[in-house]
Amino acid sequence: MKYKISHRAASLSPSLTLAIDSKAKQMKADGLDVVGFGAGEPDFDTPQHIKDAAAKALADGFTKYTPAAGIPELRQAIADKHKRENGLSYKPSQIIVSCGGKHSCYNVIIATCEEGDEVIIPAPYWLSYPEMVKLASAQPVIVQTTDKTEFKLTPQSLRQAITPRTRLLILNSPSNPTGSVYTPGEIKALGDICVERDVLIMSDEIYEHLLYDGAVHQSVASFSPAHLEHTIVVHGFAKAWSMTGWRLGWCAAPEPIAKAIDAVQSHSTSNPTSFAQKGAVAALTGPQDHLKGWLTEFDKRRRFAWNRLNAIPRISCVNPKGAFYLFPNISGTGLRSTEFCARLLEAEKVAAVPGVAFGADDYMRISYATNMANLEKGLERIERFCASLPQ
Ligand SMILES: *Cc1c(COP(=O)(O)O)cnc(C)c1O
DSSP states (O other): OOOOOOHHHHTOOOOHHHHHHHHHHHHHHTTOOOEEOOOOSOSSOOOHHHHHHHHHHHHTTOOSOOOTTOOHHHHHHHHHHHHHHHOOOOOGGGEEEESSHHHHHHHHHHHHOOTTOEEEEEESOOTHHHHHHHHTTOEEEEEEOOGGGTTOOOHHHHHHHOOTTEEEEEEESSOTTTOOOOOHHHHHHHHHHHHHHTOEEEEEOTTTTOBOTTOOOOOGGGSOHHHHHTEEEEEESTTTTOOGGGOOEEEEOOHHHHHHHHHHHHTTTOSOOHHHHHHHHHHHHSOOTHHHHHHHHHHHHHHHHHHHHHTSTTOBOOOOOBTTEEOOBOGGGTOOHHHHHHHHHHHHOEEOEEGGGGTOTTBEEEEOOSOHHHHHHHHHHHHHHHHHSOO
């Protein structure tokens, strides 16, 4: 049998992150002492009161279909969160809960983009964005940024990238993979241009709560009613509540877009898991004190790893103010990122993700969602590996 694979599916690039990850896991299974810096999830457990709420829902028999867009209680809790923390006024009908923030991104792109549309994506980018745009038969327009601007898109380069076909700009602050955080002034300047040129913004704010060194997050939707009208906020429970496996995220969108996403979802996944949604209500309405301890721990690791990386000859790293990643520049070593990471894994058993996966071949991504002992060991090995390379 000769199988036909659709253009849509065949045009996707397989995930480099997963390739490295499965190699590292295999090495670990073979008994090797591998240090994993590849994690894209917090190393903390979901807070107990959230687990309890979901367990109770399960015990109470809350096990049936819910409305496709999520239970009213959760959509209300999300609208309240945006009012309280972001100064954004949404009706619950503008909130669509989906099976993870990733699924929310996908729904937004599918519901707003099609063939002939261009989507501006600043690089380094979260590796799923361009693939999702391709799945919608639209055209990713990658705008390169570097560590010289802390990986931030400038108003000038945004203006240059916009054409009459531009449908959407994707922003992600704090950023995966770089950890960069736009200041309110910087994000407003980009939003102003999108309002002026009538371009929609998908603002992925899933790392909103993970900030350091006094950095602040302000949603691009918050600057004026026009900004709100041009923005779809994507968010989720994976990072600040460590609920990656629960598969729960949401988007907050102008009413017509929310309606379209609801329709798309009602014919694909239907609702996200019923009892998981009850846990999510507890996440938003219950105590948030877990976060303080997590941030203290993340910040300690961040400072240590950033200082340690910059002490390695031929490596330099921008100080990241958010998320849980470092994105060091490795171009001084003379190796491309794939070769660097493959040889690092082979020689020193350290797994990091090559920057090329995020559209930035001069860098690699290191996740510090791992304990201090691992960080110390892994960074020492990276230093030894760099010293072993020809000058
Ligand atoms: C983790 C992450 C998400 C969402 O992840 P889910 O597990 O699908 O909720 C979305 N955007 C970015 C940039 C992320 O790193």
